[in-house]
Amino acid sequence: METKPLFIVMSAPSGCGKSTLIDMLLQEYPDLEYSISCTTRAPRGHEEDGVDYHFLTVERFRELLAENAFLEYAEVHGNYYGTLRGPIEDVLRVGHSMILDIDVVGAAKVRHFVMCHLPPEDPLRAGYMDVFVNPPSLDELRRRLEGRGTDAPDVIERRLANAEGEMARAGEYMFQVVNDDLHMAYRRLCDLIDVRSGRM
Numbered sequence: 031m032e033t034k035p036l037f038i039v040m041s042a043p044s045g046c047g048k049s050t051l052i053d054m055l056l057q058e059y060p061d062l063e064y065s066i067s068c069t070t071r072a073p074r075g076h077e078e079d080g081v082d083y084h085f086l087t088v089e090r091f092r093e094l095l096a097e098n099a100f101l102e103y104a105e106v107h108g109n110y111y112g113t114l115r116g117p118i119e120d121v122l123r124v125g126h127s128m129i130l131d132i133d134v135v136g137a138a139k140v141r142h143f144v145m146c147h148l149p150p151e152d153p154l155r156a157g158y159m160d161v162f163v164n165p166p167s168l169d170e171l172r173r174r175l176e177g178r179g180t181d182a183p184d185v186i187e188r189r190l191a192n193a194e195g196e197m198a199r200a201g202e203y204m205f206q207v208v209n210d211d212l213h214m215a216y217r218r219l220c221d222l223i224d225v226r227s228g229r230m
Contacts, residue, residue, distance in 0.1 A: 036223065040132070052064070068114060099116060100114060102139035
């Protein structure tokens with residue numbers, strides 16, 4: 031059965047289980063690949079080039095910027111971060127799908143570029159879908175963040191404030207999934223992907 035390659039953009043507040051959901055999708059769908067972002071910051075800990083990020087010099091990043099090679103980019107704390115268009119196009123061209131994990135600001139930039147600058151038949155636009163993963167409530171998100179035991183109280187408050195702002199923009203996305211139960215949320219995600227790709 032021939033399926034349509036998808037370009038899936040996913041966002042969620044910190045602590046909503048997005049990374050877990052993406053890992054589960056990557057295990058279930060062999061034709062789904064993960065988009066690796068570029069950055070000019072130095073690797074941290076055990077991070078590997080081409081696995082966690084593509085680590086670039088500032089000069090190389092600016093060269094790519096001048097070539098309009100990025101779908102979106104941002105400067106954060108003096109470092110550049112960006113999503114290259116070419117690798118996504120290469121994956122879609124061979125009939126595979128690509129998933130991009132990005133914040134609401136980056137997602138808005140990608141959405142604008144794809145929907146406003148690409149023709150309907152372009153694979154990036156034809157296969158485009160974006161999903162926002164919501165927590166059941168801010169109270170539940172607080173409980174999850176505190177339960178992780180990894181963040182100081184002021185960090186948790188900042189994450190919750192950010193989450194509120196991000197959730198206010200959830201309506202910009204084609205689809206929303208509430209992660210109230212991990213496996214139910216995952217099945218909802220799979221159903222969306224299966225319908226959009228023509229699997230069902």
